[in-house]
Amino acid sequence: MEYRPHRTGVLTVAVLASLAVLTACGKGGPGVKAGEVAATGETLVAAAAKEGQVVFYCSLTPASCEALAKGFEKEYRGVSVKVLRATSPDLSARYATEKKSAAETADVILHADVPFIQTALEEGLVTSFKDAGLLPADHPEKWLLDSEGITGTPYIVDALGIGINTDLVKPQDRPKSWADLGDPKWKGKMNGPHKDGSGYATYYGTVDDHVDGFLESLSKQEIFPDPGGMVSLTESLAAGQYAIQSVASKAAIDNAKAKGAPVDIVFPEPGATGPAFAYTLNPEPGHPNAQKLFADYVLSGKADQALHGANSAIATPQVETEFELLHPNLEYYQPAKVEEVAKILNGGR
Structure with missing residues (x-):
């Protein structure tokens, strides 16, 4: 399991326990919930830069997680991305524990633990892009998890x-x-x-x-x-x-x-075909402006290109692959x- 804050070096897992003590930013900040940020455009970018970072939990390969983080940081140089990379079950367990103890945790999650997402949505541990009002109106429906108790949740596929x-x-x-x-x-x-x-x-x-x-x-x-x-x-x-x-x-x-x-x-x-890696959001993000900015980025063509560059087997809405995809x-x-x-x-x- 890796916790990697860009530009500032690698934090080992041993340091993580102290982070919850050293910072209160993961406890919801001023109480702004996902989707309540009104700022857009340059105002949003400035507000996100003031927060300084977004925390991203990702279960793709390290190279793919890094590609998303670096692409975002290149686009928005005032905001760094803290990446915690682990398996989907490990991320689910860690995130749930952190949420329930009000510790610092992810603002945005990308993983393939669909059963956890079902339960977490029901319990309010995560919220969907649609419910947070952060799902673009033109996002293709076939690229949304919309069954088994999950709605309005964008996903990508790491094809096998x-x-x-x-x-x-x-x-x-x-x-x-x-x-x-x-x-x-x-x-x-x-x-x-x-x-x-x-x-x-x-x-x-x-x-x-x-x-x-x-x-x-x-x-x-x-x-x-x-x-x-x-x-x-x-x-x-x-x-x-x-x-x-x-x-x-x-x-x-x-x-x-x-x-x-x-x-x-x-x-x-x-x-x-392959596992569906779904994007979900922390309902009470530690960095609400950076969360909104990052949520917008990960559904963009630039993010899809970054992922494809790291691994051409990752199927996304806006980049063609060398194979047909069975959703x-x-x-x-x-x-x-x-x-x-x-x-x-x-x-x-």
Whole structure:
């Protein structure tokens, strides 16, 4: 877990405990709530600069979180971004604890813990861009989480593809579609995330919505489950233990390639999908003006370009990708649907 304030160096986690004592800015400041800031334009920029910073919790890769922060700081040089980068579950737990204890915490959050967002919206721990009046009228509806108790919440997708070991898979044998993973020649030669993992039920289920029999075909392939995450999966792929990685992150593949590993990624037909990373807001921000300014920035074309520059697999509303996107089906976050997907992948058991 990293807490990174730009321009002023890196704060280690050990220092974080003292921050709540040294500053009261995370306790809501003058009591201005999200969406109550009336300032716009240069007046807003000046007010945000007076606050000095915005606190941003982000669960994308470090490079992607940094790209958003640096892009904003370049645009608004008087406001720095404190970035806390961690996994989505860790950010959820940390933020909830901080909110309930009135400690310094995020002004803006970007993570993929959809079940937490559902609960946090109900409990008032976070608010949506729409409810705060910070959602642009022209924001595309297909880029809003608008089901399962969530409304008016913008999101982006870190699209996943199929990983291949280029020493073990000939160019002509590369999978071209998700259905190709069901080819008997790959039986026992693939690794993938643990079948019971709730985070991947959405991915598997969404693909199955578009590819008839996808889940059933995977159930016959003896895919080695690795609960260690994308980096661990790609390390095994790079070592030649497997020919195919059934779910691969471009960031992890690119990092391995940069070290000379014989790996590559394919974004197959009919399209790629992945976790929905949603933007939410602290209802009582420590830096209300900077929150509004940053909220406006993250939904801009400049922010989308910054993310795409850091990782071309991140799909956003205003930048075209090299692949078609299958927007994630949020129904697969429901416990019953997670269980259903796992049961099919386990051969009906």
